[in-house]
Amino acid sequence: MVSPxxxxxxxxxxxxxxxxxxxxxxxGRTARGELVSLSTAIHxxxxxxxxxxxxxxxxxxxxxxxxxxPITIALAVALAAAxxxxxxxxxxxxYSNTLVEAPHFAFDSFxxxxxxxxxxDLAFVEGQFVALGANWVYHLLLVSVGYAAxxxxxxxxxxxxxxxxxxxxxxxxxxxxxxxxxxxxxDESNLVRLNALGCGLLFLALGRFxxxxxxxxxxxxxxxxxxxxLVLQSIAWGLVDGRAxxxxxxxxxxxxxxxxxxxxxxxxxxxxxxxVLAAYLGLLVTMADVVDNTNAILFLASASSIALxxxxxxxxxxxxxxxxxx
Amino acid sequence: MRPEVIAAERVxxxxxxxxxxxxxxxxxxxxxxxxxxxxxxxxxxxxxxxRALAFIFAGFxxxxxxxxxxxxxxxxxxVGAGLHLLFWAAVLFIGTEWQRGPARRADAGAEAAxxxxxxxxxxxxxxxxxxxxxxxxxxxxxxxxxxxxxxxSGVLAWHWGDRVFHxxxxxxxxxxxxxxxxxxxxxxxxxxVLIPICLRVARDGGRAPSFRRGSWIVGAAGVLAxxxxxxxxxxxxxxxxxxxxxxAAPTSPFGFRSLAILATALLPPTLLMMGAWRRExxxxxSGLVLIGVSIATIRLxxxxxxxxxALILIGAFCLALALGVRRWLRDxxxxxxxxxxxxxxxxxxxxxxxxxxxxxxxxxxxxxxxTPSRPAFEGGGGQFGGGGATGxx
Numbered sequence: 001m002v003s004p005x006x007x008x009x010x011x012x013x014x015x016x017x018x019x020x021x022x023x024x025x026x027x028g029r030t031a032r033g034e035l036v037s038l039s040t041a042i043h044x045x046x047x048x049x050x051x052x053x054x055x056x057x058x059x060x061x062x063x064x065x066x067x068x069x070p071i072t073i074a075l076a077v078a079l080a081a082a083x084x085x086x087x088x089x090x091x092x093x094x095y096s097n098t099l100v101e102a103p104h105f106a107f108d109s110f111x112x113x114x115x116x117x118x119x120x121d122l123a124f125v126e127g128q129f130v131a132l133g134a135n136w137v138y139h140l141l142l143v144s145v146g147y148a149a150x151x152x153x154x155x156x157x158x159x160x161x162x163x164x165x166x167x168x169x170x171x172x173x174x175x176x177x178x179x180x181x182x183x184x185x186x187d188e189s190n191l192v193r194l195n196a197l198g199c200g201l202l203f204l205a206l207g208r209f210x211x212x213x214x215x216x217x218x219x220x221x222x223x224x225x226x227x228x229x230l231v232l233q234s235i236a237w238g239l240v241d242g243r244a245x246x247x248x249x250x251x252x253x254x255x256x257x258x259x260x261x262x263x264x265x266x267x268x269x270x271x272x273x274x275x276v277l278a279a280y281l282g283l284l285v286t287m288a289d290v291v292d293n294t295n296a297i298l299f300l301a302s303a304s305s306i307a308l309x310x311x312x313x314x315x316x317x318x319x320x321x322x323x324x325x326x
Numbered sequence: 327m328r329p330e331v332i333a334a335e336r337v338x339x340x341x342x343x344x345x346x347x348x349x350x351x352x353x354x355x356x357x358x359x360x361x362x363x364x365x366x367x368x369x370x371x372x373x374x375x376x377r378a379l380a381f382i383f384a385g386f387x388x389x390x391x392x393x394x395x396x397x398x399x400x401x402x403x404x405v406g407a408g409l410h411l412l413f414w415a416a417v418l419f420i421g422t423e424w425q426r427g428p429a430r431r432a433d434a435g436a437e438a439a440x441x442x443x444x445x446x447x448x449x450x451x452x453x454x455x456x457x458x459x460x461x462x463x464x465x466x467x468x469x470x471x472x473x474x475x476x477x478x479s480g481v482l483a484w485h486w487g488d489r490v491f492h493x494x495x496x497x498x499x500x501x502x503x504x505x506x507x508x509x510x511x512x513x514x515x516x517x518x519v520l521i522p523i524c525l526r527v528a529r530d531g532g533r534a535p536s537f538r539r540g541s542w543i544v545g546a547a548g549v550l551a552x553x554x555x556x557x558x559x560x561x562x563x564x565x566x567x568x569x570x571x572x573x574a575a576p577t578s579p580f581g582f583r584s585l586a587i588l589a590t591a592l593l594p595p596t597l598l599m600m601g602a603w604r605r606e607x608x609x610x611x612s613g614l615v616l617i618g619v620s621i622a623t624i625r626l627x628x629x630x631x632x633x634x635x636a637l638i639l640i641g642a643f644c645l646a647l648a649l650g651v652r653r654w655l656r657d658x659x660x661x662x663x664x665x666x667x668x669x670x671x672x673x674x675x676x677x678x679x680x681x682x683x684x685x686x687x688x689x690x691x692x693x694x695x696x697t698p699s700r701p702a703f704e705g706g707g708g709q710f711g712g713g714g715a716t717g718x719x
Contacts (some may be wrong), residue, residue: 037671
């Protein structure tokens with residue numbers, strides 16, 4: 001990024017001997033705009049190319065389905081996916097439990113493209129040949145397992161996130177379709193909520209497991225963030241749920257406050273934000289219900305949020321060197 | 327802008343650069359600490375998490391406070407409501423000034439929220455005040471909103487330098503230009519004038535960093551406005567004229583359509599070439615994006631081949647271009663050609679010869695020897711510690 005201030009600072013640091021001549025040259029050229037990175041443009045072109053290519057192929061298949069036949073199309077997509085994943089496999093470093101640097105700048109793009117093509121091909125086959133029939137929802141589970149396998153083998157956090165969301169989607173749809181017969185006394189919304197809660201807890205446990213066993217420990221934040229989002233969301237769904245609203249509000253305040261407290265102590269600032277927002281939402285809904293007066297609600301909402309801002313300033317002053325504050 | 331705020335912004339630029347150099351492995355921990363000590367920050371800044379929370383709660387608190395005030399005092403006329411909102415705009419403005427001045431807050435979330443709140447109240451107040459004088463027709467209200475947004479955003483962009491106010495001012499400004507008798511011509515002239523001015527300001531060390539970033543946004547808007555004004559599809563579909571509230575018929579000069587066809591084809595590559603010549607990312611990126619738009623436009627007017635085939639060809643061309651440019655740049659001496667490199671300069675991934683040279687040279691330079699036994703910075707003419715880099719790549 002061009003910055004005249006940095007250019008001046010580099011000269012000053014050079015005079016003080018803080019930077020070596022090669023560093024001065026590089027930093028100075030960048031700050032003066034004499035050396036420009038085209039990395040963003042190249043990555044943008046790459047993503048645009050992949051998007052245009054897949055969209056074009058999709059349109060071609062849709063228009064030519066009558067001429068080519070579904071088997072040809074399914075095989076062609078599978079071939080494209082195999083080419084992508086074959087290239088990835090050829091380039092990939094051996095498996096390791098720790099973080100593995102991508103061997104090529106387009107490595108993750110081709111990996112995700114190959115995985116998405118496989119998923120799309122599976123959906124196409126399901127649509128054309130009705131392979132799983134009424135149990136088509138297991139398609140999502142299959143995709144989730146496939147994504148997870150590729151994510152661990154090739155060290156892709158993008159695919160790991162997709163695997164978790166596909167799993168959660170499978171549970172969400174399965175809850176509405178299959179489990180009603182087993183838990184007949186629940187209504188559909190309760191089932192989905194319970195499944196979201198279960199998925200959230202499962203993801204939290206998975207994150208903990210990965211971190212404790214040092215198996216792709218850098219995947220842990222993905223699992224934990226998604227897990228807490230699902231847990232808090234499943235509780236928040238019950239905030240206006242008739243007789244059960246009270247316990248849900250209390251639970252949201254307690255869980256949110258607990259999450260904020262422990263995540264702050266542990267330096268997990270994203271989770272801290274989740275916790276504070278959840279606890280405040282629970283508190284606000286409870287206040288609005290108890291007070292039942294527009295003026296008082298507005299006053300309490302305003303006063304509480306301003307108090308929270310002041311509280312954040314106090315927290316910042318107590319922990320000025322925390323990582324989030326840099 | 328306050329001088330101390332500008333000074334703090336300049337310091338932050340250097341501190342951010344030092345952290346980026348450290349992340350990329352260009353300098354070691356001791357050098358980073360020395361730079362941060364030399365360019366010490368006197369502002370209270372929050373990290374992303376706290377900043378987001380402070381912004382949300384301060385914004386929510388301000389809005390509910392204004393809402394409570396409106397409910398309590400119940401202004402019965404438009405003038406009363408307008409004055410009420412202008413009063414709150416002043417209160418929030420003073421609150422923002424206090425935070426940015428005596429309280430020395432920057433990037434803390436709350437000061438941005440109160441600034442936005444002040445702007446919203448001022449715009450709403452001015453619109454309501456205006457309504458009491460000249461009726462309240464739909465077009466009049468829209469025009470007042472545009473004028474108020476332009477005035478408030480312009481003043482606040484000049485005073486605080488926030489990017490959002492620059493964006494608000496330039497968007498509302500172009501919308502107001504579209505209300506003129508020949509909006510398209512006004513967009514062309516304004517775009518053509520704004521681009522060079524903004525590019526010069528964006529590199530002017532005498533300006534505050536926030537103002538330079540704001541100029542970049544205004545320049546980008548100028549590029550888009552110029553392209554929209556000369557674009558053949560925009561001309562045929564009357565996009566700019568449609569923005570005119572009076573729906574006045576455009577007075578297009580004779581032969582303008584032919585010129586628009588030429589301009590649609592030629593402006594994007596011209597921007598790209600100028601960007602490459604001046605090494606200006608704004609022109610370079612806008613040129614690339616607009617070339618894509620122009621190709622799509624040509625395809626829209628002349629369906630030379632089926633859409634699916636066109637997309638496949640475009641996709642393959644983009645992929646080949648991306649890989650080809652990257653390889654060509656990387657094969658250049660020290661991983662760069664004509665001042666361009668394919669790699670992210672201050673990132674910890676995919677570093678090439680540019681980085682390797684700097685790191686290896688710096689590591690073997692006498693000045694790069696770390697001196698952990700003494701403080702990194704010595705006052706009174708002392709020296710910094712090492713300027714070496716890690717060898718962690």
